Amino acid sequence: MAQKPSIPKGTRDFSPAEMLRRNYIFDTIKGVFQLYGYLPIETPAMENLDTLLGKYGEEGDKLLFKILNSGDFLSKAQPDMLAAGDSAKLTGQISEKGLRYDLTVPFARFVVQHQSELNFPFKRYQIQPVWRADRPQRGRYREFFQCDVDVVGSDSLLNEVELIQIVDEVYQRLNIRVVVKLNNRKILAGIAEYIGAGDRLVDITVAIDKLDKIGAEKVNMELSERGLSAAAIEKLQPVLALQGSNEEKLELLSGLLAESEVGCKGIEEVKTVLDHCKDLALQSQVELDLTLARGLNYYTGAIFEVKALDVAIGSITGGGRYDDLTGIFGLKGVSGVGISFGADRIFDVLNQLELYPEEVETASQLLFVNFGEQEAAHALILAKRLRKEGIRCELYPDTAKMKKQMTYADKKGIRYVAIMGESELKEGVLTLKDMQSGEQKTVKPEEVQRLLQR
RNA sequence: GUGAUUGUAGCUCAGUCGGUUAGAGCGCCAGAUUGUGGCUCUGGAGGUCGCCGGUUCGAAUCCGGUCUUUCACCCCA
Numbered sequence: 001m002a003q004k005p006s007i008p009k010g011t012r013d014f015s016p017a018e019m020l021r022r023n024y025i026f027d028t029i030k031g032v033f034q035l036y037g038y039l040p041i042e043t044p045a046m047e048n049l050d051t052l053l054g055k056y057g058e059e060g061d062k063l064l065f066k067i068l069n070s071g072d073f074l075s076k077a078q079p080d081m082l083a084a085g086d087s088a089k090l091t092g093q094i095s096e097k098g099l100r101y102d103l104t105v106p107f108a109r110f111v112v113q114h115q116s117e118l119n120f121p122f123k124r125y126q127i128q129p130v131w132r133a134d135r136p137q138r139g140r141y142r143e144f145f146q147c148d149v150d151v152v153g154s155d156s157l158l159n160e161v162e163l164i165q166i167v168d169e170v171y172q173r174l175n176i177r178v179v180v181k182l183n184n185r186k187i188l189a190g191i192a193e194y195i196g197a198g199d200r201l202v203d204i205t206v207a208i209d210k211l212d213k214i215g216a217e218k219v220n221m222e223l224s225e226r227g228l229s230a231a232a233i234e235k236l237q238p239v240l241a242l243q244g245s246n247e248e249k250l251e252l253l254s255g256l257l258a259e260s261e262v263g264c265k266g267i268e269e270v271k272t273v274l275d276h277c278k279d280l281a282l283q284s285q286v287e288l289d290l291t292l293a294r295g296l297n298y299y300t301g302a303i304f305e306v307k308a309l310d311v312a313i314g315s316i317t318g319g320g321r322y323d324d325l326t327g328i329f330g331l332k333g334v335s336g337v338g339i340s341f342g343a344d345r346i347f348d349v350l351n352q353l354e355l356y357p358e359e360v361e362t363a364s365q366l367l368f369v370n371f372g373e374q375e376a377a378h379a380l381i382l383a384k385r386l387r388k389e390g391i392r393c394e395l396y397p398d399t400a401k402m403k404k405q406m407t408y409a410d411k412k413g414i415r416y417v418a419i420m421g422e423s424e425l426k427e428g429v430l431t432l433k434d435m436q437s438g439e440q441k442t443v444k445p446e447e448v449q450r451l452l453q454r
Numbered sequence: 455g456u457g458a459u460u461g462u463a464g465c466u467c468a469g470u471c472g473g474u475u476a477g478a479g480c481g482c483c484a485g486a487u488u489g490u491g492g493c494u495c496u497g498g499a500g501g502u503c504g505c506c507g508g509u510u511c512g513a514a515u516c517c518g519g520u521c522u523u524u525c526a527c528c529c530c531a
Contacts, residue, residue: 009522059529062455102531130531135455137525144531206529318531342531371489406491421489435491 010134010142017361018347024360025174025346026127029147032169033125036162038149041124043106046097053098055105055328057297063132065099066091099131103148104325104338111152111336112329120153120334127343139313139345150338152326157269159337160302160321161276167306167317167339168282174346175355177309178316179285183292184270185299185320187253190263191290194256195235197228204228205293208240212291216240239290246274246288269301298322304339308349316345365452366393366416367409369402375420382418382430382445389449393418410435416452 007013014022030040046067053061069076073094100106103126111118127147134140149166151159164180171178192201203226207219214222219240223233238256242249250267257263270288277286292305301321308316319339326334350356366386368379379395386393396405409417419431424442432451433440443451 006522057529063529132530134530135528136523140530146531313531315531340531345531369489402489403487403491408491410491417490419489423489431489433490438490438492440490 008142010136010140012141012143020360021350021356022343022347024356025343025350026145026147028173029170029341029343030125030127032166032173033147033149035169036123036149036166038123038125038151041107041110041126042128043100043103043110043126045099045129047100047106047109049092049096049098051109051329052101052105055298056101060101063134064101065131065133066095067097067099069094069096100128101132102130103128103146103340104150104322107148107150107152107338108325108336109329111334112326112331115331118153121151121159122153123149123151125149139348141344145343147341147343148338150336152336153334155335157272157302158276160269160273161280163304163319163337163339164273164277164286165280165282167304168284170341171306172283174350176316176346176349176353177284178306179287179309181287181289181292181305181307182270182273183289183303184266185301185303186262186266186269187257187290188266188293190257190260190266191236191239193260193263195232197232200226200228202297204236208236208291209293210291211240242290246286249288249290250274266301273302298325300324302337311349311352313345313348315342316349317341361413362392363412364392364394364414366391366418366448367405367412367414368393368395368418368420369405370396370399371421372399375422375425378425379418379420382420382448385445386449386452391449391452418448 049064049066052064056063076093107124107126111122125148127145129143129145131143134142136142149163151162164182167178167180188205189198189201192198192204195204197204204223207222207226210222211219216237220233223236224230238252242252244252250271253267254264257267274286274288289305292303299320300323303320304318305315306317307314317339319337321335321337323335324332325336326332368376368383370376370379376395376399383393383395396408406417415435417433417435419433419440424430427442429442429444430448431440432443432448
């Protein structure tokens, strides 16, 4: 065999069986989004590089896939930079487009660009692939689908509540048990202020994010390595040790952060959201988690993360409030909040737990065996009639051996086979075989529909 | 980007100390069964041992590089 063709690292092909399963996920998610009044949009796979650069931090810029300019792009690059091998500087000269890294930034661009046409508060959903030049790992791909819901142009915390409801509804429909983790950037800012390191918010959050993974001791070591004073770390300890119910945590925090204006604001926000959630009697557990600090630097209020309870795969949904995302593109004062469902991880979870409903797998219900030109012509007409009644059926395209056609039906999981050969045609009947029981009987064409729908 | 790890038939994997013709199971094709799938039996096809280079009389096996897989870190859905 010649060298096998292949696809780039971290990308995947999806077989028909996989696509049926994936579509079930997308359809479920879409259905819930629409139930809450969100409408679909799409944006191009590629964006201008200056739309993307600088939005995801230094790390994010490295993970952007860049697209080479068309034509003789090298001739336009400065020779000294080429010779110097300075990739970073050269990139700007030979590439001006990149593949989208997420759906939020393109959405912000979309909102700014189409602001005059939009009806605010603008609620949209968007289900499209995104690309990251990351190293693939379990549950991490270089091409993967995000399902984003966002609302922009509204400060109301009811939006946060609504998003949590959507999460709850989606996972209830998919039968995945999850915990919704909630935090608030303002509380984190309050904590940083409280320990006297208000300017070190990022260092602090990156470190405490690892708390349940590496433990308090190592978090403290990392904080110290990141240059935090011993006094500040000491003051942080009660926060790290915070335990108990949401109410108990909030109670303790109110005491600690009483002096911090942002801190109090954050606590108030979380309280409001949690109170509403309680009234709504959600099925999923909603938990205030102060170690939830990840997320892009543009989050300013609520931060969400959803984890599957029965599979260790990292977060399957995440999001938050960003007060000024559109500001980068020149539209100030528009606040947004949104979440993103990681379709590929949900796919992995569903596969591992085998949680697909039976209907997802079904192909045709009936196969017509092809005995030759004459017989096929009759089958064609009957098939058309059955399809009109909603029966999924197909006619085998070639006049192959019956064994081959039966094997085809068997493998495709088609329950019934219609045999209409010379003798059946003479009688104006057909032989209907049930592939599950192996039984077959002679029936009139008009009876087929009734027999299949039993 | 850093450090490990994997690669042999379509798939899952054996392959001894470097030795002559690289195997199994499943799948595929054909027949047993000319109008009947699954089960059984018989036969068959299918390999640049990821790729490139090196060591050696001789390499699937040892060495280097590269690509790929998986994992940890970084970061993240």
